[in-house]
Amino acid sequence: MTFDRSVKIAPSILASDFANFGAEIQAVETQGADWIHVDVMDGHFVPNISFGPATCAAIRPHIKTVMDVHLMIAPVDPYIDAFAEAGADIITAHVEAGPHIHRTLQAIRASGAKAGLALNPGTPAEAAAPLLDLVDLICVMTVNPGFGGQKFIHSCVQKVTELREMIGDREVHIEIDGGVDPSNAPLVVAAGADVLVAGSAVFKGGSVDNPAPYGDNIRAIRAVV
Numbered sequence: 001m002t003f004d005r006s007v008k009i010a011p012s013i014l015a016s017d018f019a020n021f022g023a024e025i026q027a028v029e030t031q032g033a034d035w036i037h038v039d040v041m042d043g044h045f046v047p048n049i050s051f052g053p054a055t056c057a058a059i060r061p062h063i064k065t066v067m068d069v070h071l072m073i074a075p076v077d078p079y080i081d082a083f084a085e086a087g088a089d090i091i092t093a094h095v096e097a098g099p100h101i102h103r104t105l106q107a108i109r110a111s112g113a114k115a116g117l118a119l120n121p122g123t124p125a126e127a128a129a130p131l132l133d134l135v136d137l138i139c140v141m142t143v144n145p146g147f148g149g150q151k152f153i154h155s156c157v158q159k160v161t162e163l164r165e166m167i168g169d170r171e172v173h174i175e176i177d178g179g180v181d182p183s184n185a186p187l188v189v190a191a192g193a194d195v196l197v198a199g200s201a202v203f204k205g206g207s208v209d210n211p212a213p214y215g216d217n218i219r220a221i222r223a224v225v
């Protein structure tokens, strides 16, 4: 993976057909997705369960772009190697997931993956300050994690501005996750974000048999940023 700050759209397969991940991934990549965002939920850190490393390994061969794995699990450390072996390019852990996030980020990099740090809406930008040299991506949650299709929380945009300032020249992506659509995408990009996760806003109206709406939806976001 080479680093750049161009805007990247990362559809979340949480909003796709769970019986058809391979075909859904191929469809959104053909329609212009830059990365594929993979939401892992454990029913403990967040109140919902999605899937784990075995599913990640199964979908990996279908991803031609970047496999961006967002771990909404606690604990994280016992599972890092399993997600790295499943082929994750980026593994993101939550700062709120445990007391030893510094160790977790070191372990992610040691696994060979890029390290991401996610901040819940209730967590201030300062929580990332001691960790900036250990991360390749900061994920600013703009909903409380656990479910797709929630409303974007506007008060999180200020955090993006603060993080962009804190990051300076470091090669660290700022990713926005939750409720992203064409109405709010320009705000977060102007504040300094370069990766836009979008579940509902990309997958709405389409299917593997009718993928054109995926392309329309991706272009609708790209057109406004």
Ligand code: DX5
Pocket: 012, 014, 015, 037, 039, 070, 143, 144, 145, 146, 147, 148, 149, 150, 177, 178, 179, 180, 197, 198, 199, 200, 201
């Ligand atoms: C929320 C997940 C998000 C979510 C995005 O817990 O981390 O990635 O699925 O979906 P939308 O775009 O529908 O909010």
Ligand code: ZN
Pocket: 012, 037, 038, 039, 070, 177, 197
């Ligand atoms: Zn996510």
